[in-house]
Amino acid sequence: xxxxxxxGWTLPIISxxxxxxxxxxxxxxxxxPDYIMPAPSGVAAYLWGAIADNSLPSAIWVTVKxxxxxxxxxxxxxxxxxxxxxxxxxxxxxxGTLALGLQALPxxxxxxxxxxxxxxxxxxxxxxxxxxxxxxLILATxxxxxxxPPIYMRAARTxxxxxxxxxxxxxxxxxxxxxxxxxxxxxxxxWRSLMAAEIYVTVLTGFGLGQLLHYGRELMDMNQVIGVMSxxxxxxxxxxxxxxxxxxxxxxxxxxxxxN
Amino acid sequence: xxxxxxxxxxxxxxxxxxxxxxxxSSRGKVEALRDVSLRVGEGEFVCLVGPSGCGKSTLLNLVAxxxxxxxxxxxxxxxxxxxxxxxxxxxxxxxxxxxxxxxxHNVLFGLKLKPNLTNPERREVAKFYLHLVGLxxxxxxxxxxxxxxxxxxxxxxxxxxxxxxxxxxxxxxxALDALTREQLYGEIQQIWQKRKKTILFVTHNIREAVxxxxxxxxxxxxxxxxxxxxDIDLPRPRDINDPALTEHSGKxxxxxxxxxxxxxxE
Ligand SMILES: Nc1ncnc2c1ncn2[C@@H]1O[C@H](COP(=O)(O)OP(=O)(O)OP(=O)(O)O)[C@@H](O)[C@H]1O
Ligand SMILES: [Mg+2]
Numbered sequence: 001x002x003x004x005x006x007x008g009w010t011l012p013i014i015s016x017x018x019x020x021x022x023x024x025x026x027x028x029x030x031x032x033p034d035y036i037m038p039a040p041s042g043v044a045a046y047l048w049g050a051i052a053d054n055s056l057p058s059a060i061w062v063t064v065k066x067x068x069x070x071x072x073x074x075x076x077x078x079x080x081x082x083x084x085x086x087x088x089x090x091x092x093x094x095x096g097t098l099a100l101g102l103q104a105l106p107x108x109x110x111x112x113x114x115x116x117x118x119x120x121x122x123x124x125x126x127x128x129x130x131x132x133x134x135x136x137l138i139l140a141t142x143x144x145x146x147x148x149p150p151i152y153m154r155a156a157r158t159x160x161x162x163x164x165x166x167x168x169x170x171x172x173x174x175x176x177x178x179x180x181x182x183x184x185x186x187x188x189x190x191w192r193s194l195m196a197a198e199i200y201v202t203v204l205t206g207f208g209l210g211q212l213l214h215y216g217r218e219l220m221d222m223n224q225v226i227g228v229m230s231x232x233x234x235x236x237x238x239x240x241x242x243x244x245x246x247x248x249x250x251x252x253x254x255x256x257x258x259x260n
Numbered sequence: 261x262x263x264x265x266x267x268x269x270x271x272x273x274x275x276x277x278x279x280x281x282x283x284x285s286s287r288g289k290v291e292a293l294r295d296v297s298l299r300v301g302e303g304e305f306v307c308l309v310g311p312s313g314c315g316k317s318t319l320l321n322l323v324a325x326x327x328x329x330x331x332x333x334x335x336x337x338x339x340x341x342x343x344x345x346x347x348x349x350x351x352x353x354x355x356x357x358x359x360x361x362x363x364x365h366n367v368l369f370g371l372k373l374k375p376n377l378t379n380p381e382r383r384e385v386a387k388f389y390l391h392l393v394g395l396x397x398x399x400x401x402x403x404x405x406x407x408x409x410x411x412x413x414x415x416x417x418x419x420x421x422x423x424x425x426x427x428x429x430x431x432x433x434x435a436l437d438a439l440t441r442e443q444l445y446g447e448i449q450q451i452w453q454k455r456k457k458t459i460l461f462v463t464h465n466i467r468e469a470v471x472x473x474x475x476x477x478x479x480x481x482x483x484x485x486x487x488x489x490x491d492i493d494l495p496r497p498r499d500i501n502d503p504a505l506t507e508h509s510g511k512x513x514x515x516x517x518x519x520x521x522x523x524x525x526e
Contacts, residue, residue: 154326155356157344159370159422169369173360255359256404 038222043230046223055212060231063194063208066122070129071190078134078186079179082141083167092142099138107132107193111200122205125197132193133186140182144175177251184244191236209235263381267388269456272337272347272425274300274323279332281318291483292318295332298477298486300426305452305459307473309466309512311520315484316462320428323460324350336426346374349419353431355411357403363414364390364399370422389417392451409440413447420451426458434464442500445471449497466516470508471500478512480519488515 020040026032027039034042050056085096110131111124118124148171156170172179198210209232216224251257276298283290292315300306308316321327323334325344334341336348349370357366367389371382390396393413403411412432419427433441449472452459463469469476476490492508 151352151354151356152358155350155352155358156369157326158324158346158348158350159418160344160346160373161369165373170358173358176360254362254402256402 035220035222038226042223043227046221046227047231050212050224050227055207056228056231059207059209059212059228060235062206063198063210064235066125066206066208067129067190067194070126070194071133071187073126073130074133074137074186074190075183077130078137078182079141081134082138082179082182083145083171085138085142086145095138096142099135099142102131103135103139107189108196110193111197114197115201120201120203122203124201125194125203125208128193128197129190132189132191136186136189137179137182140185141175141179144178144182145171147178148174177255177257180244180247180251187239187244191239195232263377263384266377266381266385266423268423269454270423270425271302271456271458273302274298274426274458274460275335275338276319276323277333277335279319279322279329279334281315281322281327281329293322293329294483294485296484296486297332300458300460303456303458305461305472305474307461307463307469307476308479309463309469309476309516310479310484311481311516312464313484314479314481316479317430318484320350320430320460320462323426324348324428326350346370346422347424348426348428349422349424351412351415351419351427351429351432353434355403355408355415357411357414357418359403361403362399363395363401363403363406366403366414367417367421370418374422385423386417386421389421390414392420392454393417393447407440408436409444412436412444416448416451420455420457424457426460429459429461431462431464433468441468445500446497448472453496466512467500467505467509470494470505470512471498471502476508476512478515478519487519488512 024040027037047056081091081095084091085099086092107128110128114124114127114131118127152170152174153166156166161170194208195210195213198208199214200210202211202214209228213225213228213232216222216228276296279293279296280291281293283292296315296319298306298319308319310316318327322329323341325341325348336345341348358369361369364386367386368382371377371385374382377385387396387399390399393416395410395413395417398406398410398414403414406414415432433444436444445468461469461472466476470492473492476492477486478488478490479485480487490508490512494502494504494508498505
């Protein structure tokens with residue numbers, strides 16, 4: 001267990017490091033021009049400078065803040081609405097059906113609409129993130145609630161659980177594995193669509209990672225483009241490993257769900 | 261209310277009077293129960309046996325208040341059953357434990373819904389019942405880590421914890437291997453004698469019914485009704501392998517065979 005855990009970390013690190021070395025070597029050896037493919041050392045220099053002048057940390061903060069706000073709204077709306085859809089056919093036939101359709105829409109497609117409705121504003125950004133999150137969550141919650149074995153509810157009823165208590169202490173936890181799936185998917189959609197929106201839209205209230213990427217391209221500064229791309233990857237990985245993985249592992253040990 | 265009162269032995273008598281229940285589905289109507297009457301005395305252990313589909317689970321659900329009869333009435337200590345209540349706890353065939361809670365919190369679930377207890381008292385009561393079923397060491401285990409027999413013991417502890425007057429058990433041991441089952445026969449008799457519950461126990465297994473019941477009630481299907489009641493006056497605790505059981509179970513099996521052959525000719 002211990003052994004595989006340390007191996008599990010060392011191997012990716014070694015392989016990433018090796019790739020960086022090969023990349024650096026190829027760029028130098030064949031004198032690849034900077035505007036096609038910069039060397040890792042150039043990217044590192046950009047990153048170092050961008051951290052030093054605070055442009056990168058502040059961009060990360062702006063992006064993460066937008067994401068968190070939109071994601072929180074998406075959760076706060078998606079989960080209850082999903083539960084309503086599972087419980088009442090009125091909601092299922094209206095919002096549920098709408099969700100089914102809209103979830104099929106790549107969330108990037110919300111960006112033009114957001115700009116028309118809200119202009120070049122933070123609200124437009126927020127809107128795109130919420131739209132990326134909320135439909136997945138509604139569907140996942142609805143599906144999760146509908147697939148709970150009825151025996152849990154019956155057992156809870158005999159012990160005196162009704163109404164709101166049943167929703168909070170039985171239905172929500174029983175549906176949680178499915179809801180978590182929706183949260184992961186919603187997160188992925190929100191992250192992608194926010195990047196697209198930031199590249200599209202310059203909002204004067206804040207420079208996000210997407211905007212930094214956009215200016216890298218305008219300036220033809222490949223070091224910046226690759227540097228920001230790697231930060232985007234890193235943020236995605238950190239969220240997955242630091243937030244979703246622990247929850248999933250906890251769930252897996254508690255429920256005894258096998259496999260990966 | 262203090263913990264001593266909480267752990268007191270309580271029991272009740274159960275009266276089922278002229279109860280009928282018909283289910284209608286897309287494939288037509290099924291008369292699950294027709295005019296069923298049954299009296300179970302305080303602290304009595306009554307087993308319901310009969311072929312599949314004769315309405316045993318239906319009757320249990322009606323007593324539990326999870327379903328309503330079409331006609332007739334069910335009374336617990338002269339109070340009509342209107343819905344589920346803590347005075348009647350159910351142990352289902354599948355264990356129905358909550359996989360998102362550990363063993364201890366499964367047992368605690370019903371207690372948390374019980375008013376007039378402080379939280380430390382609730383925890384104490386839960387511990388008491390975990391000890392009763394011999395699972396103190398597994399309080400923090402997750403449900404999936406337990407064997408089938410242990411799960412049924414947790415389910416038993418969970419059903420006993422709110423201190424019901426009546427315990428309803430639906431083929432509780434059906435999915436277990438013979439050895440585990442034999443062990444649980446001993447335990448359930450012990451607990452029943454210690455806690456003086458009224459128990460209604462559904463099973464397919466006639467020998468099991470004879471081993472556990474003060475009375476065995478035989479059902480027949482289509483429509484589900486009671487055809488005979490047998491008094492089992494053997495001393496306790498009874499062992500499932502005791503030859504004395506055979507005389508009773510033979511009689512019941514013969515009657516059941518008669519019945520199914522009769523209905524096959526219909
Ligand atoms: N919810 C329901 N809807 C429709 N029909 C039902 C429903 N519940 C039970 N029935 C029917 O009622 C009859 C009695 O069912 P019940 O589950 O009480 O039988 P049982 O005696 O418990 O059988 P088994 O020993 O197989 O568990 C069956 O024919 C069954 O198909
Ligand atoms: Mg049944």
